[in-house]
Amino acid sequence: MSAAPVTKVVIVGGGTAGWMTAAATARIMGEGPGFSITLVESETIGTVGVGEATIPQIIGFNRLLGIDEMQFMRETRATYKLGIEFVDWLRPGHSYVHPFGSYGLDMLGIEFQHFWLRGRTLGDEADIDAYSIAAMAGKAGKFDWPRPDTNSPMSKLAYAFQFDAARYAAFLRRMAEGEGVSRIEGRVVEVHQDGESGFVTGIELDSGKVVEGELFIDCSGFRSLLLGQALEVPFNDWSHWLPCDGAVAVPCTLGGKNEPLTRSTARPAGWQWRIPLQHRLGNGHVFSSAYMEREDATDMLLANLDGQPLTEPNQLFFKTGHRARVWEKNVIALGLSAGFLEPLESTSIHLVQSGIARLMSLFPDSSFSPVEIARFNEETEREYADIRDFLVLHYSATERDDSEFWRYCRNLEVPDGLKEKLEMFASSGRIFRENNELFTEASWLSVMLGQGITPERYHPAARLLDDQETLKRLTHIREVIHQTVDQLPTQYQFLQNKGGAIPTDARLSA
Numbered sequence: 001m002s003a004a005p006v007t008k009v010v011i012v013g014g015g016t017a018g019w020m021t022a023a024a025t026a027r028i029m030g031e032g033p034g035f036s037i038t039l040v041e042s043e044t045i046g047t048v049g050v051g052e053a054t055i056p057q058i059i060g061f062n063r064l065l066g067i068d069e070m071q072f073m074r075e076t077r078a079t080y081k082l083g084i085e086f087v088d089w090l091r092p093g094h095s096y097v098h099p100f101g102s103y104g105l106d107m108l109g110i111e112f113q114h115f116w117l118r119g120r121t122l123g124d125e126a127d128i129d130a131y132s133i134a135a136m137a138g139k140a141g142k143f144d145w146p147r148p149d150t151n152s153p154m155s156k157l158a159y160a161f162q163f164d165a166a167r168y169a170a171f172l173r174r175m176a177e178g179e180g181v182s183r184i185e186g187r188v189v190e191v192h193q194d195g196e197s198g199f200v201t202g203i204e205l206d207s208g209k210v211v212e213g214e215l216f217i218d219c220s221g222f223r224s225l226l227l228g229q230a231l232e233v234p235f236n237d238w239s240h241w242l243p244c245d246g247a248v249a250v251p252c253t254l255g256g257k258n259e260p261l262t263r264s265t266a267r268p269a270g271w272q273w274r275i276p277l278q279h280r281l282g283n284g285h286v287f288s289s290a291y292m293e294r295e296d297a298t299d300m301l302l303a304n305l306d307g308q309p310l311t312e313p314n315q316l317f318f319k320t321g322h323r324a325r326v327w328e329k330n331v332i333a334l335g336l337s338a339g340f341l342e343p344l345e346s347t348s349i350h351l352v353q354s355g356i357a358r359l360m361s362l363f364p365d366s367s368f369s370p371v372e373i374a375r376f377n378e379e380t381e382r383e384y385a386d387i388r389d390f391l392v393l394h395y396s397a398t399e400r401d402d403s404e405f406w407r408y409c410r411n412l413e414v415p416d417g418l419k420e421k422l423e424m425f426a427s428s429g430r431i432f433r434e435n436n437e438l439f440t441e442a443s444w445l446s447v448m449l450g451q452g453i454t455p456e457r458y459h460p461a462a463r464l465l466d467d468q469e470t471l472k473r474l475t476h477i478r479e480v481i482h483q484t485v486d487q488l489p490t491q492y493q494f495l496q497n498k499g500g501a502i503p504t505d506a507r508l509s510a
């Protein structure tokens, strides 16, 4: 006999996670008979207020919601992002781009990097960025949409957005409310649980009102009100691998060059982000409090802005890791309440999105099947661990030894999966993507090379092309990319032409 469907969903929290969940759940499940979604949030508590750089998967999320890209660009003051520029991470004075999309052309059935490695032994010194349309367009400040024509390098480009986090949440809120989500303003003061099963039955607000539900989605941010506090699901702490635990964030007026790239600049005890939007720059300094005082981190941030600060610096504290089970009983945590991996590769909003996708595919009925819950938790844990390994790579593979922090990082005992990946690449240039993990072979390639890991060998099949043919093909690929980038519009021309640019007065009055 089938169990009754779940029809009453309550979302606690109205940050990016809460409104993404509300909008997507309403779009996918909202037509069901008697189905209701209620979101509770507290304006006095507010949101974390950061989270402005994304990765290409967000395009699929926006499409699922039927979002018009140009309306979205205008309303969230968004710019395009073609990758991340890492400055001073390998050593001071060095930089590289982790671009979206892929490199060069695979040939003879083997990956492009093997031909690039062979080219180096033949005297071709062009760095790998020259073979990425996204890296080259990004550095040139150019943008256009990818094209399906596989003869064009534009088929190798992928993109994401950089947006104003508060505007994105407001945008999604309008959509969600338009799809029938009810919003309640109020502070949750108590969580009611069933005496026998421990299932959450309702949340009590400061007004005394109790909001009852069958499925509770905890989007309450770092507080993790339901999963962490009420259900006491423990936190797996990964800070020995990723020792940053604090951040200072401040927006500033536009200044400097604003390419469609997020920039991450290494600092003595962490790194600084720079996210160019249409009307302002988002900036922040992520640091380890074991190696730097908060006041020094704040001063360093303020001394390294390309414009005038627009607000007082926002102080943030975090612990890296995740809840041991993000789905427990009838509570699922999404967003910061589930866990946090520092924002080096802009993965948190994606984790919300993939959690929503997982929730949609495993949406429970009133039996809350343990098999489905276990599946949800296993997949989530694997996803966190894969991203963690990719982040650890940036810190552990470095030549920097100019501060205590960097000496700690370069001597880290890295997780086993990462160790194997590094050994494989360093010896043979091969990269394997495990279990459909988030980061592609191209992403691993860019960061492993960028962080100074040079393979000793390459695939033997790369020798099947003779020397002259190898060099000729490499030169041709570079030239085609170069010519294509030359012809692209600048990002701002593109936004103007397509209707995504904000008015000039809005650009100048952030």
Ligand code: FAD
Binding pocket: 012, 013, 014, 015, 016, 017, 018, 040, 041, 042, 043, 045, 046, 047, 048, 049, 050, 051, 052, 053, 054, 165, 186, 187, 188, 189, 219, 220, 221, 222, 223, 225, 247, 249, 284, 316, 318, 334, 335, 336, 337, 343, 346, 347, 348, 349, 350
């Ligand atoms: P929050 O924004 O904190 O929202 C929590 C919600 O819960 C709020 O509405 C709050 O009012 C509500 N709430 C809490 N307690 C109660 C209560 N008692 N009663 C009622 N309501 C309550 N992600 C990226 O993808 N890209 C980035 O570039 C990026 N940069 C980041 C930089 C830093 C320094 C940090 C810390 C995070 C960054 N993130 C980034 C992560 C990103 O900000 C979050 O994943 C995203 O904003 C989702 O946050 P959230 O909605 O889970 O939490």
